[in-house]
Amino acid sequence: EAQVTQNPRYLITVTGKKLTVTCSQNMNHEYMSWYRQDPGLGLRQIYYSMNVEVTDKGDVPEGYKVSRKEKRNFPLILESPSPNQTSLYFCASSLGPAGEETQYFGPGTRLLVL
Amino acid sequence: SQKIEQNSEALNIQEGKTATLTCNYTNYSPAYLQWYRQDPGRGPVFLLLIRENEKEKRKERLKVTFDTTLKQSLFHITASQPADSATYLCAHTTGGYQKVTFGIGTKLQVIP
Numbered sequence: 001e002a003q004v005t006q007n008p009r010y011l012i013t014v015t016g017k018k019l020t021v022t023c024s025q026n027m028n029h030e031y032m033s034w035y036r037q038d039p040g041l042g043l044r045q046i047y048y049s050m051n052v053e054v055t056d057k058g059d060v061p062e063g064y065k066v067s068r069k070e071k072r073n074f075p076l077i078l079e080s081p082s083p084n085q086t087s088l089y090f091c092a093s094s095l096g097p098a099g100e101e102t103q104y105f106g107p108g109t110r111l112l113v114l
Numbered sequence: 115s116q117k118i119e120q121n122s123e124a125l126n127i128q129e130g131k132t133a134t135l136t137c138n139y140t141n142y143s144p145a146y147l148q149w150y151r152q153d154p155g156r157g158p159v160f161l162l163l164i165r166e167n168e169k170e171k172r173k174e175r176l177k178v179t180f181d182t183t184l185k186q187s188l189f190h191i192t193a194s195q196p197a198d199s200a201t202y203l204c205a206h207t208t209g210g211y212q213k214v215t216f217g218i219g220t221k222l223q224v225i226p
Contacts, residue, residue: 004157031212042218043158043203050212058213090157098214099146099207105157 002027004106006091012112013081021076021109023091031094032074033058033103034066036087043090048098049074081113117141118206120217127194128225135189135220137204143182144206149189152201152219161202162189194224 004025013019025032033048035058045058047066055066063085065077074093078085089109094101121136137147145166150158164171164180164187171178177190191198201219 033212033214035216040218043205043216045214048212056212059215092157097207097212099144099148099205099212100163102160102163103148103150103158103214105159108155108157 002104004091004093004104006089006106006109008109009107010110012114014114015082016080019078019081019111021078021089021091021111023074023076023106024072025074025091025093025104026072027093027095027104028071029093029095029104030071031096031098031101032068033092033094033098034064034074034076035090035092036060036085037090037108038087045098046076046089050097081111083113085111086113087111118204118215118217120202120204120220123218124221124223126223126225129194129196131194133191133194133198133222133224135202135204135222137187137189137217139185139187139206143185146207147178147180147187148205148214149176149178149187150203150205150216152203154201158203191222194222196224196226198222199224 034046035043049055049068091106092103094103117140149161152158179188201221203219205216
């Protein structure tokens with residue numbers, strides 16, 4: 001089954017404790033993105049990747065890092081989480097650029113930073 | 115800067131009627147505009163994409179129009195059903211087709 005998976009689905013952590021949210025897709029897509037969703041603000045793009053080792057900033061990259069060492073994986077790293085990073089996070093992948101092609105979204109990761 | 119706005123936060127409609135949702139943008143016309151459905155606690159699901167040079171796109175009971183003069187896209191669900199109740203998001207590219215901006219969504223409730 002074609003899908004995007006994220007882990008963990010739920011995470012409670014404390015300020016400053018580094019964490020990684022994993023994302024994996026099995027569709028051989030070149031393009032992947034991370035979004036965060038907050039009430040009243042909608043989905044906002046954090047980072048995107050066009051291929052292995054090629055990443056770029058979205059609209060809200062501050063406080064986040066990403067890496068793309070393999071085509072199927074696109075982890076999101078919060079090196080020093082803060083309470084304002086409490087949010088619902090989605091990973092997405094697409095065959096072509098995100099704006100031109102169908103984006104397939106993962107199930108989401110709900111993060112609470114205390 | 116380019117903004118994308120959806121007309122209301124909630125829309126209630128009677129089953130069987132046509133639901134019409136609006137997406138407005140400022141400034142320049144996006145090359146592509148997408149519509150997604152999102153159910154509570156789940157990731158968005160892609161529905162339709164319309165290109166700048168297309169006036170209309172259809173898929174089963176769904177129809178999207180794109181009016182570059184009004185800077186607006188309309189999303190229609192005909193013969194609406196309670197199962198259509200969800201939040202509908204529009205999205206467009208902003209300078210480079212990898213960057214995507216979403217509206218905050220319109221929550222549709224179809225009443226039996």
